[in-house]
Amino acid sequence: LKGNVILGEPRNLACLAKTWKGDGSSSKACLQEINENEGVLLTEKLKAVDYEYREEVHWTKCQGLLGTGSFGEVYKMEDKQTGFQCAAKKVQVEHFRAEELTTCAGVTHAKVLPLYGAVKEGLWVTIFMKLMEGGSLGQLLKQCGYLPEDRALDYLSQTLEALEYLHAHNVLHGDVKADNVLLSGDRSHAVLCDFGHAAQLHPDGIRNCLTTGDYVPGTETHLAPEIVMGKHCDFKVDVWSSCCMMLHLLNGYHPWTQYYNHPLCLKIAKEPPPLREIPPSCHPSTVQVITSGLEKEPTKRASAAELRMKTCKALKQDLILNSLSQPFSLEEQEQMLSC
Ligand SMILES: N#Cc1cccc(-c2csc(Nc3cc(F)ccc3O)n2)c1
Numbered sequence: 597l598k599g600n601v602i603l604g605e606p607r608n609l610a611c612l613a614k615t616w617k618g619d620g621s622s623s624k625a626c627l628q629e630i631n632e633n634e635g636v637l638l639t640e641k642l643k644a645v646d647y648e649y650r651e652e653v654h655w656t657k658c659q660g661l662l663g664t665g666s667f668g669e670v671y672k673m674e675d676k677q678t679g680f681q682c683a684a685k686k687v688q689v690e691h692f693r694a695e696e697l698t699t700c701a702g703v704t705h706a707k708v709l710p711l712y713g714a715v716k717e718g719l720w721v722t723i724f725m726k727l728m729e730g731g732s733l734g735q736l737l738k739q740c741g742y743l744p745e746d747r748a749l750d751y752l753s754q755t756l757e758a759l760e761y762l763h764a765h766n767v768l769h770g771d772v773k774a775d776n777v778l779l780s781g782d783r784s785h786a787v788l789c790d791f792g793h794a795a796q797l798h799p800d801g802i803r804n805c806l807t808t809g810d811y812v813p814g815t816e817t818h819l820a821p822e823i824v825m826g827k828h829c830d831f832k833v834d835v836w837s838s839c840c841m842m843l844h845l846l847n848g849y850h851p852w853t854q855y856y857n858h859p860l861c862l863k864i865a866k867e868p869p870p871l872r873e874i875p876p877s878c879h880p881s882t883v884q885v886i887t888s889g890l891e892k893e894p895t896k897r898a899s900a901a902e903l904r905m906k907t908c909k910a911l912k913q914d915l916i917l918n919s920l921s922q923p924f925s926l927e928e929q930e931q932m933l934s935c
Pocket residue numbers: 662663664665666670671683684685723724725726727728729731732775776778789790791792
């Protein structure tokens with residue numbers, strides 16, 4: 597069995613990933629394809645052996661399912677040689693989008709989940725990422741129902757930090773939601789993950805239409821009006837989604853779902869923004885944040901950078917007014933005030 601798995605650089609992974617386009621699953625699924633093993637590992641902690649990196653041979657899943665990502669399930673895995681553990685998402689080749697890797701391969705930012713590499717083995721692509729002990733924000737929400745206002749603001753602020761960086765690098769995430777925000781063990785740090793719906797926008801500012809080509813829209817309840825109307829889209833679609841996530845964090849349910857049945861896209865296009873879903877208990881500065889991010893007209897909508905500033909101001913207001921009631925550690929309060 598020959599393999600072609602190397603220790604390499606993000607750019608090597610980005611160009612190899614483009615050859616993994618889904619059409620391999622058509623006529624070319626010959627025997628050679630089934631046993632093919634190629635990829636790029638970006639860290640020494642994952643070690644290929646004689647250019648091979650195969651499941652059960654060089655790495656193995658440990659414990660159960662961590663979660664479900666876009667187009668594939670996520671497992672905790674262990675490298676058999678080094679004992680290093682990380683997260684791994686297995687995607688069938690025909691559902692694999694090269695953008696999942698090309699958009700985030702070269703990205704290093706404190707609020708974006710680090711990529712450790714990706715390997716194709718037969719008809720499967722496995723993507724390796726840093727393990728986040730705290731699980732996803734979506735899982736935290738399922739456990740505790742909904743979040744207090746300042747915790748929600750803090751996670752929104754960290755998500756907007758990631759979006760600010762990605763947008764500055766012409767990357768649109770495309771599926772911002774609580775399930776794609778992962779937490780550190782103590783749940784104080786949040787990182788954005790899962791670039792399965794990401795797109796690289798051309799910096800010349802011409803807005804792209806996301807409903808053409810192989811683009812698969814993100815989560816319906818979080819889709820911006822311009823996407824459901826098939827209009828040209830830009831980074832502002834992520835800002836809209838981040839405020840849909842904020843409503844989800846505060847209420848414990850996705851926007852629109854308490855008022856309408858599926859398909860929701862017609863309502864998202866026709867109805868005013870779901871501002872009535874902002875809890876009445878929210879501080880005016882928090883209302884202002886969500887209102888600025890849920891502007892239907894993208895040109896009027898706040899950018900990720902602008903919304904992060906507003907979120908930080910709201911946090912400071914909230915913290916000062918509520919500092920006694922929230923059981924935040926002093927370190928956490930300092931972290932929030934520093935944002
Ligand atoms: N660690 C971890 C962990 C725990 C729970 C959910 C997730 C999760 C949700 S989407 C997600 N995507 C993802 C995970 C990978 F390992 C590699 C590529 C991915 O797109 N992961 C990760």
